[in-house]
Amino acid sequence: MYRIGRQTFDTFVEILQCNPILKSRGQKPQRHVQWQLGCFLICYGQLGSPAHDTMLKMGIGYGTVILYCRRVTRALRETFATWLNEKELQESTDAILAKVGFPNCAGSGNGSLIQSLQPSWMGLAYLSRKGFFALAIQAIVNHGIWFASWELGWPGSVTDSRIFKNSHFWQHRDQYLKYGQYILVDKGYPSTPYTV
Known part of the structure; x- marks a missing residue:
C-alpha cells in the first residue's frame, strides 16, 4: 500500500523522527511519524489517491490528511533538498x-x-x-x-x-x-x- 519496502519505510521513519516539524509543540501530541509518513505515501504513492481516499483508508479526517502530507513534505524538503550553501x-x-x-x-x-x-x-x-x-x-x-x-x-x-x-x-x-x-x-x- 505504501509503495516502498518495510526496511525503506523504517529508514525514513528513523530519519524523519528527528525533525522538529514532526514533534509535538503543544499539549496535544502529534501522531507518530509512522502514521504521518504512511498517510503521505498513501496519498502520493497511488495514481489518483487524493486526500478523501486516504482519509477513508486511514480513518482520519480530511484536514488531518492535508496536515500530515504538508508536514512530511516539509520535513523531506528540509532533510533531502536543502537550499544550496x-x-x-x-x-x-x-x-x-x-x-x-x-x-x-x-x-x-x-x-x-x-x-x-x-x-x-x-x-x-x-x-x-x-x-x-x-x-x-x-x-x-x-x-x-x-x-x-x-x-x-x-x-x-x-x-x-x-x-x-x-x-x-x-x-x-x-x-x-x-x-x-x-x-x-x-x-x-x-x-x-x-x-x-
Missing part, C-alpha cells in the same frame, strides 16, 4: 556562467503535473489546464539538476505562478538569493530581481 551556490553560479553566460544565476525553476485519476472529492480542482486530472509539483534545481527546493501537493488547476508565490522559497527569497543572484523561470512566472 555558500560554496554550492558559488559553484552553481560559476558553472552556469561558464556554460550559458548568465552571471549570478543560481539555478532554474519550473512546474510540472503528476497525472492522476479523477478524485472523488473536489475533483474539478485537480483538472489541469491540459485537460487531465493531476497534482502540481514545482522545483528549483542547481546547475547539476539537483533539487534545491520543491513544492508538492497543489491541485492541478493551480497555476505555476500561484504555487511559486506561496512557496517557502519565494516567501524567504531574500535569505536564499543574495548579492544579486536569481533563478531562471518559465514565462508563466513573475519577472523580479530574484527571477528572470
